[in-house]
Amino acid sequence: MRRPRGTSLKDVQDAEALIALRDLVGSPPPLIVPACLPFGLPEIDARLPHGGLALGSLHEVAPDSDADAAAALGFTLALVARHLAQAEGEAVLVMGRGHPTPYGHGLVDLGLDPGRLLLFEVETDTEVYQAVEESLHAQGLRAVAGLVDAALPLKQSRRLHLAAGGTGLLLLILRPAQAVEANVAATRWRIAGAAASRDRFGCILKPRWRVHLDRCRNGRTGHWLLEWNHAAHRFGLAGTLADHAPEASQGRCALG
Amino acid sequence: MVAALGPGGLRLTALDANARAMGLQPGEPLARARARIGTGIVVHPADRPADAAALERLCLWAMRYTPVVVPFRESEGGDGFFLDVSGSSHLFGGEEALVSDLAGRLSANAIPARIALADTPGAAFALARHSGPGSPRIVAPGAGAAALRGLPVIALRIDPAIAESLRKLGLRRIGALADAPRAPLARRFGEALLLRLDQALGHRPEPFVSLSEAPAFSASRGFLDPIGHQNIIVATVRHLMEELAHKLAAAGLGARCLRLILHRVDGHSSSLDLGLSEPTRCESTVARLLDLRLDRLGPALDAGFGFETLRLDVTAIGLLAPGQAALAIVPALGASGLGPLADALRQRIGRRAIRLEPRASHIPERAAAQTPWRVDAVTLHWPGGGAYAKPRRPLVLLRRGEAAEEVIALAPDGPPQRFRWRRRLHRITHAEGPERIAGEWWHETAPTRDYYLVEDESGCRLWLYREGNYSAPPVGWFVQGLFA
Numbered sequence: 244m245r246r247p248r249g250t251s252l253k254d255v256q257d258a259e260a261l262i263a264l265r266d267l268v269g270s271p272p273p274l275i276v277p278a279c280l281p282f283g284l285p286e287i288d289a290r291l292p293h294g295g296l297a298l299g300s301l302h303e304v305a306p307d308s309d310a311d312a313a314a315a316l317g318f319t320l321a322l323v324a325r326h327l328a329q330a331e332g333e334a335v336l337v338m339g340r341g342h343p344t345p346y347g348h349g350l351v352d353l354g355l356d357p358g359r360l361l362l363f364e365v366e367t368d369t370e371v372y373q374a375v376e377e378s379l380h381a382q383g384l385r386a387v388a389g390l391v392d393a394a395l396p397l398k399q400s401r402r403l404h405l406a407a408g409g410t411g412l413l414l415l416i417l418r419p420a421q422a423v424e425a426n427v428a429a430t431r432w433r434i435a436g437a438a439a440s441r442d443r444f445g446c447i448l449k450p451r452w453r454v455h456l457d458r459c460r461n462g463r464t465g466h467w468l469l470e471w472n473h474a475a476h477r478f479g480l481a482g483t484l485a486d487h488a489p490e491a492s493q494g495r496c497a498l499g
Numbered sequence: 500m501v502a503a504l505g506p507g508g509l510r511l512t513a514l515d516a517n518a519r520a521m522g523l524q525p526g527e528p529l530a531r532a533r534a535r536i537g538t539g540i541v542v543h544p545a546d547r548p549a550d551a552a553a554l555e556r557l558c559l560w561a562m563r564y565t566p567v568v569v570p571f572r573e574s575e576g577g578d579g580f581f582l583d584v585s586g587s588s589h590l591f592g593g594e595e596a597l598v599s600d601l602a603g604r605l606s607a608n609a610i611p612a613r614i615a616l617a618d619t620p621g622a623a624f625a626l627a628r629h630s631g632p633g634s635p636r637i638v639a640p641g642a643g644a645a646a647l648r649g650l651p652v653i654a655l656r657i658d659p660a661i662a663e664s665l666r667k668l669g670l671r672r673i674g675a676l677a678d679a680p681r682a683p684l685a686r687r688f689g690e691a692l693l694l695r696l697d698q699a700l701g702h703r704p705e706p707f708v709s710l711s712e713a714p715a716f717s718a719s720r721g722f723l724d725p726i727g728h729q730n731i732i733v734a735t736v737r738h739l740m741e742e743l744a745h746k747l748a749a750a751g752l753g754a755r756c757l758r759l760i761l762h763r764v765d766g767h768s769s770s771l772d773l774g775l776s777e778p779t780r781c782e783s784t785v786a787r788l789l790d791l792r793l794d795r796l797g798p799a800l801d802a803g804f805g806f807e808t809l810r811l812d813v814t815a816i817g818l819l820a821p822g823q824a825a826l827a828i829v830p831a832l833g834a835s836g837l838g839p840l841a842d843a844l845r846q847r848i849g850r851r852a853i854r855l856e857p858r859a860s861h862i863p864e865r866a867a868a869q870t871p872w873r874v875d876a877v878t879l880h881w882p883g884g885g886a887y888a889k890p891r892r893p894l895v896l897l898r899r900g901e902a903a904e905e906v907i908a909l910a911p912d913g914p915p916q917r918f919r920w921r922r923r924l925h926r927i928t929h930a931e932g933p934e935r936i937a938g939e940w941w942h943e944t945a946p947t948r949d950y951y952l953v954e955d956e957s958g959c960r961l962w963l964y965r966e967g968n969y970s971a972p973p974v975g976w977f978v979q980g981l982f983a
Contacts, residue, residue: 344869350855362869378844436959447931450960471983
């Protein structure tokens with residue numbers, strides 16, 4: 244689907260005609276680079292259009308299967324926590340009927356201060372979208388996340404995308420697994436659980452998720468094994484350390 | 500006439516004038532009435548909830564006379580109400596004028612009523628219910644005891660069985676009862692009889708629980724022409740809030756909860772509650788929230804032929820220091836941007852806006868609470884992040900543990916190897932624990948729980964606990980949380 248700039252004119256053989264046409268059109272308007280939330284990992288940020296998760300546009304997150312719902316919620320809240328850690332401001336979490344309320348102490352363990360989070364419990368998806376839209380117009384917010392019970396429809400996604408434009412907010416919609424519908428979300432993430440990283444005593448240290456970027460407008464897709472450091476609010480790529488033993492041993496040799 | 504199921508079958512509960520003329524009495528068995536009169540009588544089944552609702556509507560209407568209105572309890576018949584008019588009768592030109600006004604309005608609405616006014620609620624009840632038609636309805640102050648002497652003892656709101664026993668003893672009238680020695684009466688019939696007697700005579704107080712408390716801050720406005728338009732309601736509330744804002748500012752307070760009461764022309768009244776996440780005196784905030792609420796309600800708020808009176812009460816207050824008035828009109832931002840948003844969401848969508856708060860408990864489900872969102876100066880301190888290693892807590896905590904089935908554990912008191920939960924088989928690859936959490940002995944005798952953090956093959960991390968001990972079965976395994 245990707246079509247780099249100018250490819251559609253590849254049939255035009257005459258380069259001079261092309262130059263003449265360019266002159267006719269005039270210089271393109273300067274591109275406005277929107278603010279974004281970088282993952283801090285070059286492998287991922289390079290694939291996203293502006294070097295990170297664009298703020299002020301809609302992003303869709305979904306679990307890989309029903310059993311991964313907690314992992315998807317964890318990934319969503321980790322993104323919110325990362326965004327909140329960078330500046331003052333609060334976040335709103337609008338929860339549909341099928342989603343359990345997060346546990347305060349668990350949020351602390353994920354690096355998200357529950358005091359900066361407003362939870363709004365609603366009954367239907369329509370109310371979720373209403374509340375998310377209302378939150379987008381509020382002041383002093385940094386992130387809005389909506390947890391819905393069905394697919395994100397085209398019409399609602401367009402509405403939210405337009406409402407989010409220019410607000411500079413991180414807007415995430417978490418939908419259930421296998422509820423795919425065509426919409427205008429800038430990125431679509433699919434999250435599955437993975438074995439957590441261990442410390443040297445073999446205890447669980449950081450949560451890990453198998454993250455698939457299934458759709459990325461103006462970017463490239465990919466999949467990674469991500470881990471989340473709640474204290475530093477930083478993502479890490481798990482594969483480079485744990486699964487690639489030779490690299491690790493090289494490092495150790497260099498140290499020794 | 501109306502009948503309901505009473506002791507020993509269907510009994511009459513209410514009668515119309517024709518039935519009374521035939522000599523029927525409330526409380527009579529329906530079968531006997533049929534046998535006496537024949538089948539020409541029309542009987543309706545009693546609808547007690549509808550009766551109670553109608554009485555409450557009437558009580559709300561009667562608040563035009565005084566804020567203290569108390570409906571009769573079930574034991575008092577449940578078919579009337581008390582008005583405490585002390586201090587408000589002069590507004591209507593004296594007690595006689597008030598009573599005649601009340602009687603006139605009730606009869607205009609075709610509500611038959613018997614009204615009495617006395618020093619005590621007990622005396623007023625007895626006079627209204629049990630005096631003859633010709634006796635005076637208004638008893639002068641201090642004359643209540645004399646007026647009561649000739650009435651039957653059942654007028655004291657006592658158990659009919661006690662009244663029957665008193666009748667057998669020859670104590671038919673309240674006067675005779677008041678003259679009788681008290682000690683044998685108390686020994687035989689208990690304290691309740693003497694309490695009712697003393698309350699009727701004014702020797703002991705009878706506290707009232709009013710239908711609604713009289714608010715300290717209240718403003719109301721009546722209209723010559725009834726209103727029904729949303730814009731006018733909102734504009735009126737803005738004016739009412741301006742009136743209240745001066746009083747609140749003088750007291751250094753702000754409104755935290757507001758109640759708008761709309762009185763319809765036909766006597767029906769409806770109320771809207773507005774909750775605010777921080778105390779406010781700002782009339783435009785209140786007007787905006789009310790606008791959102793009315794938008795949401797739409798036709799659900801039935802204006803009928805229009806509202807004739809709007810009243811705005813402050814039902815909860817909070818401290819609010821006097822602020823400096825801004826010269827420029829800028830959107831005021833509170834300490835947190837979330838306060839106005841939470842209010843707007845609550846009014847527009849009408850669902851719960853909640854905040855998570857830590858609680859001092861080591862039982863996981865009691866260690867955090869969900870409270871309605873409000874803006875507080877105090878920042879909540881969540882444990883964790885300190886120097887000591889805090890045990891890990893799940894991202895989602897189930898309200899109560901869900902039983903894990905087919906549990907297989909390698910050692911009797913070790914973590915499980917596999918179990919089935921929510922119809923899925925979990926094969927455990929890694930387990931940490933146990934973290935032992937004992938029940939709070941000062942609350943109840945809950946068994947000790949041993950918590951394990953387990954991870955299965957697919958990377959799903961769960962928090963489950965074993966309740967009970969293998970040395971003392973039964974033992975149960977329960978899943979209580981999900982980790983990210």
